[in-house]
Amino acid sequence: xxxxxxxxxxxxxxxxxxxxxxxxxxxxxxxxxxxxxxxxxxxxxxxxxxxxxxxxxxxxxxxxxxxxxxxxxxxxxxxxxxxxxxxxxxxxxxxxxxxxxxxxxxxxxxxxxxxxxxxxxxxxxxxxxxxxxxxxxxxxxxxxxxxxxxxxxxxxxxxxxxxxxxxxxxxxxxxxxxxxxxxxxxxxxxxxxxxxxxxxxxxxxxxxxxxxxxxxxxxxxxxxxxxxxxxxxxxxxxxxxxxxxxxxxxxxxxxxxxxxxxxxxxxxxxxxxxxxxxxxxxxxxxxxxxxxxxxxxxxx
Numbered sequence: 588x589x590x591x592x593x594x595x596x597x598x599x600x601x602x603x604x605x606x607x608x609x610x611x612x613x614x615x616x617x618x619x620x621x622x623x624x625x626x627x628x629x630x631x632x633x634x635x636x637x638x639x640x641x642x643x644x645x646x647x648x649x650x651x652x653x654x655x656x657x658x659x660x661x662x663x664x665x666x667x668x669x670x671x672x673x674x675x676x677x678x679x680x681x682x683x684x685x686x687x688x689x690x691x692x693x694x695x696x697x698x699x700x701x702x703x704x705x706x707x708x709x710x711x712x713x714x715x716x717x718x719x720x721x722x723x724x725x726x727x728x729x730x731x732x733x734x735x736x737x738x739x740x741x742x743x744x745x746x747x748x749x750x751x752x753x754x755x756x757x758x759x760x761x762x763x764x765x766x767x768x769x770x771x772x773x774x775x776x777x778x779x780x781x782x783x784x785x786x787x788x789x790x791x792x793x794x795x796x797x798x799x800x801x802x803x804x805x806x807x808x809x810x811x812x813x814x815x816x817x818x819x820x821x822x823x824x825x826x827x828x829x830x831x832x833x834x835x836x837x838x839x840x841x842x843x844x845x846x847x848x849x850x851x852x853x854x855x856x857x858x859x860x861x862x863x864x865x866x867x868x869x870x871x872x873x874x875x876x877x878x879x880x881x882x883x884x885x886x887x
Contacts, residue, residue, distance in 0.1 A: 588707070588782055589649075589670055592694045592789075596647045596674040597630075599692075599793050603676065604632050604645050606797055610804055613638040616645070621847055626652040627670075631850050635857070639685070639808050643678035644853035650844070654697070657843045667705070668698040674793070675837070677854040678800075683820035684810040686717035686724070686765070687827065688800050689854070691837065692793045709785045710772035712747065713796055714755055715803075716765030716827060718820040720876045722886075724803045725766045729886035731799035732769050732792075739788045744887075747771045752883040757830050762880040764830045768799075819873050821860040828855055 604616045614637030622628035629648030634640050649672035659665055673693025680687065692711035699705050715728050729748070736743035751770035756763050769792065774785045831838055831854050841851040867873035 588786065589672060589694060589696055592709075592786060593649050593672045595790055595793070596672065596692065599674055600630065600632065600645055600647050603797060604634075606801065607634065607640065607643070607645070607678070610801065610808075611637040611639045614640065619849075621850070623650050623652075623845070623847065625845060626650060629847065629850060631847075631853065633853060637681070639680055639682070639804065641679050641681040642857045643676070644850070645674070645676040646850050646853060647674045648672060648847075648850065650846070655844055658840070662697070664697065664705075666700055668700070668702075670696045670698075673711070675854075679824070679856040680804070680808070682808060682810065683718040683812050683816045684807040685804055686715050687824075687856075688716070689714055690793075690796050692789050694789075707775065707782065708772070709774040709782075709789045711789055711792065712751055712768060712770035713792065713799065714751055714765055714768035714770070715800075716823075717876065718823050719816070719872055720766070720879055721803075721807070724806070725884075725886045727802060728766075728768060728799050731795050733887050735791050735795040736769070736788075738791060739784070743771075743788070744769075748885075755830065757826055757834070759833065760826060760829070762826070762877065763883060764827060764880075766879065766886070767883060818860065819867070821856075821858050822862055822865055823876075824856040824859045825861045828859055831855065 608615050614634050616632040616634045619631040621631065627650035629646060631644065631646045633644045635642050651670040652668065654667045654669045659667060671693065673691060675691040677689045678687060690713035694709050695707065696704055697706040733744040736747065747769040748767060751767040752763060754770045755765060755767065776782050838851055867877060
């Protein structure tokens with residue numbers, strides 16, 4: 588299973604980066620191959636200073652070795668080894684009219700000292716973070732997510748949409764990071780779902796990503812914007828940074844397993860503002876966004 592999924596994310600990375608370069612029309616992805624001293628490595632691809640994308644990364648990795656003590660305590664195991672692979676992407680567009688997007692699809696195995704698999708699971712999801720709310724874009728993104736889920740289980744979308752709203756939440760701000768999508772983790776073998784079934788589900792979600800995001804980018808990328816709207820984008824990006832550094836479990840796992848710091852922090856935008864006690868004007872488009880982020884909506 589690990590070889591099968593590792594091959595899949597290599598192919599998915601190629602498909603996504605190729606399409607994004609075509610959309611941008613100016614910048615291309617810089618590729619960086621790296622190795623982890625404890626075992627494994629990855630292929631990082633970063634795009635910067637493009638016509639559409641100010642900064643973005645589409646990274647794959649496959650790492651293995653002894654599970655660090657801090658993570659053994661987290662999982663409640665002793666003397667365990669692990670293998671983890673996945674694709675993680677974050678795209679920060681230049682225009683505040685185009686939303687930031689994040690996605691991740693991953694697979695994890697844990698072994699005893701004899702090399703036997705003692706646990707395995709899939710995880711992942713995709714979520715959208717707009718700076719200006721176009722409701723039809725939110726509906727489109729969620730409809731694509733729901734269609735992909737419905738092909739496997741009619742309960743998956745509502746379940747994983749709710750988890751996404753719960754997970755990507757800045758509790759210290761009492762607001763969501765964005766307008767959500769899907770979030771699933773610890774997808775293990777059950778009576779109803781084999782690991783092959785989970786593989787089929789996760790790869791369909793991965794395959795749906797471009798259909799969920801690209802039409803939104805194409806529709807919004809040439810809309811004119813003001814300096815004030817750009818400032819608002821940078822203020823909201825600050826909330827994105829806060830979530831990733833304070834709450835995100837993926838960032839925590841990477842840092843605690845001696846992950847590659849450049850790949851882990853690739854998700855951070857290049858230009859950000861933290862304005863003291865900032866509040867949007869009453870009745871403004873900016874206030875509308877904040878109100879939606881404070882109260883998750885069922886988009887489909």
